[in-house]
Amino acid sequence: MTGALWRIFLRDCALLVPGGRGGGSLLPLLFFLAVAMLYPFAVGPDAPLLARTGGGVVWVAALLAAILPLDRLIAPDLERGFFDQWALRGIAEEAVMAVRIVAHWLSFGPLLMLAALPAAALLGIDGSTLRTVELGLLAGTPGLAAIGVLIAALTASLRSGAALAGLLLIPLAVPILIFGAGSLSTGGESGLALTAAISLVLLAITPFAAGGAIRAARD
């Protein structure tokens, strides 16, 4: 089964990672950078204000960028019968979901952390705040990836799933946002630790919840 899961992981990566064959796109990254670029135009060239609020904007942009690929995450494979074929081969839905969380994170997490560097320059964020933002993203984006897979699995069999997915993500992502962005104002390690803790809880729950959603979609 490990070999089979490795094959599925390679396919997931080819599907989701930008430049891959499945049209995995740079859209989340471009969206993220667009927000960082537009924000200074919207609030005006007030450097202290930008520096103070910039970190929060980076977080909101990261959260919204993570929503963009949700409609391609689970629904196409469900429609094409991949999940049924894996089930016939005795590959648990939970394992497939765990693999997909990793692939989904790889498709946007590292890129967002990289894009946070030019975003920080655009918003005039200083070095120590940038460090907190980067650490926060490292702790928070795996949780966002887990939420994404969970919601995509829950809404995969619904007709207007994509619209619902966007709405569902917001309440689930709020804890990550509160502690992730909150660590900026307190500057403390505790916010980062709590962000990481929420991410871990989500990572632990999601494979089972998403796997259950796929099985329920069969009836």
Next chain:
Amino acid sequence: MQATLPQPAITVTDLACRRGDRLLFRGLHFAVGPGEALHLAGPNGIGKSSLIRMLAGLLRPFAGTVTREGTIALLDERPALDPYLPLGKALDFWSRLDGAQSAHAGEISERLGLTHLLDVPVRYLSTGQTKRAALARLAGQQANTWLLDEPLNGLDRNAVATVEALVADHCAAGGTAIIASHQPFMLAELARFELERYAP
């Protein structure tokens, strides 16, 4: 191709199926052993596809049990092939996952007339070609039991004969096949199962 099993590959006991608030069939009993083939016949909406999914273990029976021996392969209306990949690569994903030998996969592709299509992305294939591609995926799995839901849909006469020969070889090698189809399926010693008799 596969080891012969002493006991029935699929045994169905007192099976009933309900979709929504409608009972489709009940009191179903049958057993299909190695080397045997069964044709599930009946008009549209009688529950053939639901029965196939129950036999595959993908749909929970409303009542009764299904016992399976050995591995199961399923062909339904969804090919489970990545549409933007060339056919060869899309089939490769499954043959690697199943750990099949590439020689065997090549042989199946040739038999189903897919060799010249291996470079064509799956989304450009016609209905019949996609069906043949899905059959290649199914045969490549080398499972004991084949569950075929309308395997002849969209196929021309030559392809129908090929599929019938493929199923015949599978059964001759000790495999089991259950075919749900409203079309006639030509196979020596094909038992026929009229699902209509079990409708409430």
